[in-house]
Amino acid sequence: xxxxxxxxxxxxxxxxxxxxxxxxxxxxxxxxxxxxxxxxxxxxxxxxxxxxxxxxxxxxxxxxxxxxxxxxxxxxxxxxxxxxxxxxxxxxxxxxxxxxxxxxxxxxxxxxxxxxxxxxxxxxxxxxxxxxxxxxxxxxxxxxxxxxxxxxxxxxxxxxxxxxxxxxxxxxxxxxxxxxxxxxxxxxxxxxxxxxxxxxxxxxxxxxxxxxxxxxxxxxxxxxxxxxxxxxxxxxxxxxxxxxxxxxxxxxxxxxxxxxxxxxxxxxxxxxxxxxxxxxxxxxxxxxxxxxxxxxxxxxxxxxxxxxxxxxxxxxxxxxxxx
Amino acid sequence: xxxxxxxxxxxxxxxxxxxxxxxxxxxxxxxxxxxxxxxxxxxxxxxxxxxxxxxxxxxxxxxxxxxxxxxxxxxxxxxxxxxxxxxxxxxxxxxxxxxxxxxxxxxxxxxxxxxxxxxxxxxxxxxxxxxxxxxxxxxxxxxxxxxxxxxxxxxxxxxxxxxxxxxxxxxxxxxxxxxxxxxxxxxxxxxxxxxxxxxxxxxxxxxxxxxxxxxxxxxxxxxxxxxxxxxxxxxxxxxxxxxxxxxxxxxxxxxxxxxxxxxxxxxxxxxxxxxxxxxxxxxxxxxxxxxxx
Numbered sequence: 001x002x003x004x005x006x007x008x009x010x011x012x013x014x015x016x017x018x019x020x021x022x023x024x025x026x027x028x029x030x031x032x033x034x035x036x037x038x039x040x041x042x043x044x045x046x047x048x049x050x051x052x053x054x055x056x057x058x059x060x061x062x063x064x065x066x067x068x069x070x071x072x073x074x075x076x077x078x079x080x081x082x083x084x085x086x087x088x089x090x091x092x093x094x095x096x097x098x099x100x101x102x103x104x105x106x107x108x109x110x111x112x113x114x115x116x117x118x119x120x121x122x123x124x125x126x127x128x129x130x131x132x133x134x135x136x137x138x139x140x141x142x143x144x145x146x147x148x149x150x151x152x153x154x155x156x157x158x159x160x161x162x163x164x165x166x167x168x169x170x171x172x173x174x175x176x177x178x179x180x181x182x183x184x185x186x187x188x189x190x191x192x193x194x195x196x197x198x199x200x201x202x203x204x205x206x207x208x209x210x211x212x213x214x215x216x217x218x219x220x221x222x223x224x225x226x227x228x229x230x231x232x233x234x235x236x237x238x239x240x241x242x243x244x245x246x247x248x249x250x251x252x253x254x255x256x257x258x259x260x261x262x263x264x265x266x267x268x269x270x271x272x273x274x275x276x277x278x279x280x281x282x283x284x285x286x287x288x289x290x291x292x293x294x295x296x297x298x299x300x301x302x303x304x305x306x307x308x309x310x311x312x313x314x315x316x317x318x319x320x321x322x323x
Numbered sequence: 324x325x326x327x328x329x330x331x332x333x334x335x336x337x338x339x340x341x342x343x344x345x346x347x348x349x350x351x352x353x354x355x356x357x358x359x360x361x362x363x364x365x366x367x368x369x370x371x372x373x374x375x376x377x378x379x380x381x382x383x384x385x386x387x388x389x390x391x392x393x394x395x396x397x398x399x400x401x402x403x404x405x406x407x408x409x410x411x412x413x414x415x416x417x418x419x420x421x422x423x424x425x426x427x428x429x430x431x432x433x434x435x436x437x438x439x440x441x442x443x444x445x446x447x448x449x450x451x452x453x454x455x456x457x458x459x460x461x462x463x464x465x466x467x468x469x470x471x472x473x474x475x476x477x478x479x480x481x482x483x484x485x486x487x488x489x490x491x492x493x494x495x496x497x498x499x500x501x502x503x504x505x506x507x508x509x510x511x512x513x514x515x516x517x518x519x520x521x522x523x524x525x526x527x528x529x530x531x532x533x534x535x536x537x538x539x540x541x542x543x544x545x546x547x548x549x550x551x552x553x554x555x556x557x558x559x560x561x562x563x564x565x566x567x568x569x570x571x572x573x574x575x576x577x578x579x580x581x582x583x584x585x586x587x588x589x590x591x592x593x594x595x596x597x598x599x600x601x602x603x604x605x606x607x608x609x610x611x612x613x614x615x616x
Binding site: 129298302 | 353359407408411412415416417418419420421422423425426427428429430431432433434436437544548551552555559586587589590592593594596597600601604
């Protein structure tokens with residue numbers, strides 16, 4: 001609690017670059033407190049969720065377009081990168097950006113018809129998209145290994161095998177900083193303002209000259225690319241992926257993280273991703289009651305802090321964060 | 324050929340009936356509150372699991388008593404869910420409410436997982452494992468129970484919404500909650516009854532289909548999502564649209580499973596709904612709402 005409040009108070013102090021410096025400092029200092037590789041593993045998982053959430057927050061938090069299917073893009077990035085390197089021998093460093101580009105283009109193409117829908121209809125469409133992806137991954141066993149998952153050999157760089165989770169921690173941390181920097185820049189640009197404008201009223205935004213379908217398609221594609229890259233890193237670091245990582249519940253978890261942290265706040269998305277990813281991993285003791293606990297936490301947070309943790313705590317300190 | 328066709332039609336209608344019951348619950352709650360209750364599928368699970376627990380596992384009650392007790396318990400769970408989780412957060416945004424109902428769904432599933440376990444539950448068909456021969460297809464007697472009950476429920480709902488004062492109050496609230504309040508309708512009661520009715524419909528569906536499909540603590544997720552798809556197919560906010568949407572969905576699934584590929588049966592529902600939404604954003608029988616600035 002104490003660290004959380006000082007953190008949000010500190011974040012609210014700085015300008016965008018100042019906040020980025022604080023985030024970097026935390027990411028550099030944090031590993032000093034890790035007693036064993038398990039903590040690095042949890043931190044990598046947190047970082048990857050955070051990357052997805054930073055993108056999803058732009059889409060759902062700023063532009064107001066709910067997605068219940070983003071785990072699908074994460075899985076496309078993961079499986080795409082894995083299969084390209086296993087089946088065709090493409091090096092991961094090339095496979096990951098190639099797949100991310102493909103996923104981005106794909107998302108851009110489907111964005112226009114899908115994002116015409118609003119509210120629950122949009123939720124249904126994105127949900128359907130994610131489920132179709134996860135069903136294909138489950139069924140095409142010859143390609144994906146089916147429900148048992150897909151093992152991926154460690155990435156090689158010359159003679160070295162990059163299997164150490166500590167190494168991937170630094171890569172994921174670096175990319176997370178880049179993602180946050182991109183997102184914060186976008187938010188404070190004309191493109192970001194047009195996203196916020198179409199959030200409050202699409203017709204008003206269009207009247208003011210915002211190309212609404214284009215803006216929505218771009219932010220949808222951008223969030224899909226971030227999810228796809230996070231998926232690729234997941235495969236590199238964990239060397240194993242199952243269709244469950246593409247499932248409906250994963251998509252719900254991503255949405256929950258950004259709402260829990262505070263919709264429309266990039267740092268809220270980070271806090272939400274950190275708490276909701278790390279907690280179930282670290283408190284394995286009550287695994288049996290995991291679902292009961294998650295259900296209660298979800299309902300209670302939404303009732304008592306409907307705006308999410310970071311904005312609520314920031315208000316407690318009399319300052320506004322990330323808005 | 325004809326026998327195949329009849330067989331697929333029968334299994335499609337049986338499947339569709341459960342989607343229809345779940346979907347009508349979605350529509351009733353949406354009408355009263357503009358909320359999509361993602362916990363809807365869990366009441367199907369509760370109905371089946373509780374009946375199996377009361378009748379098969381413990382033998383506490385005979386089947387004709389276990390069924391109403393299970394449905395009543397699921398209904399109470401629905402009311403409690405509304406009181407504890409939905410009512411305190413009613414002014415929240417769309418994403419928040421979606422997460423609350425998903426939280427409720429995870430919670431209900433978790434409670435059943437911890438108390439009743441992860442194994443499959445079943446109880447015998449109401450009139451034994453007999454089959455009826457129609458046009459060369461052999462149809463399980465339980466399917467007739469499912470379809471017959473669906474017809475009766477649909478008729479009762481129609482009577483309730485069209486002929487009773489409270490049903491009319493619910494329709495008025497769906498039109499405009501504020502105007503309904505102005506003419507003296509207690510909209511909170513309407514909401515409460517909507518959640519109770521939706522939970523009861525779901526539980527009834529679970530009770531009817533468990534002898535055919537078995538049940539388990541986690542069947543509610545997929546059923547809920549498909550019920551949601553059925554509601555969307557018929558156009559949100561019309562229980563009878565959801566009824567039609569559910570039956571169409573069941574038929575399409577059964578025919579795809581029969582003639583094309585059984586592996587992709589589950590994907591069809593979502594492919595269908597994506598296509599429909601792109602062509603007709605308001606669903607098959609729905610209207611598109613106008614936007615105001």
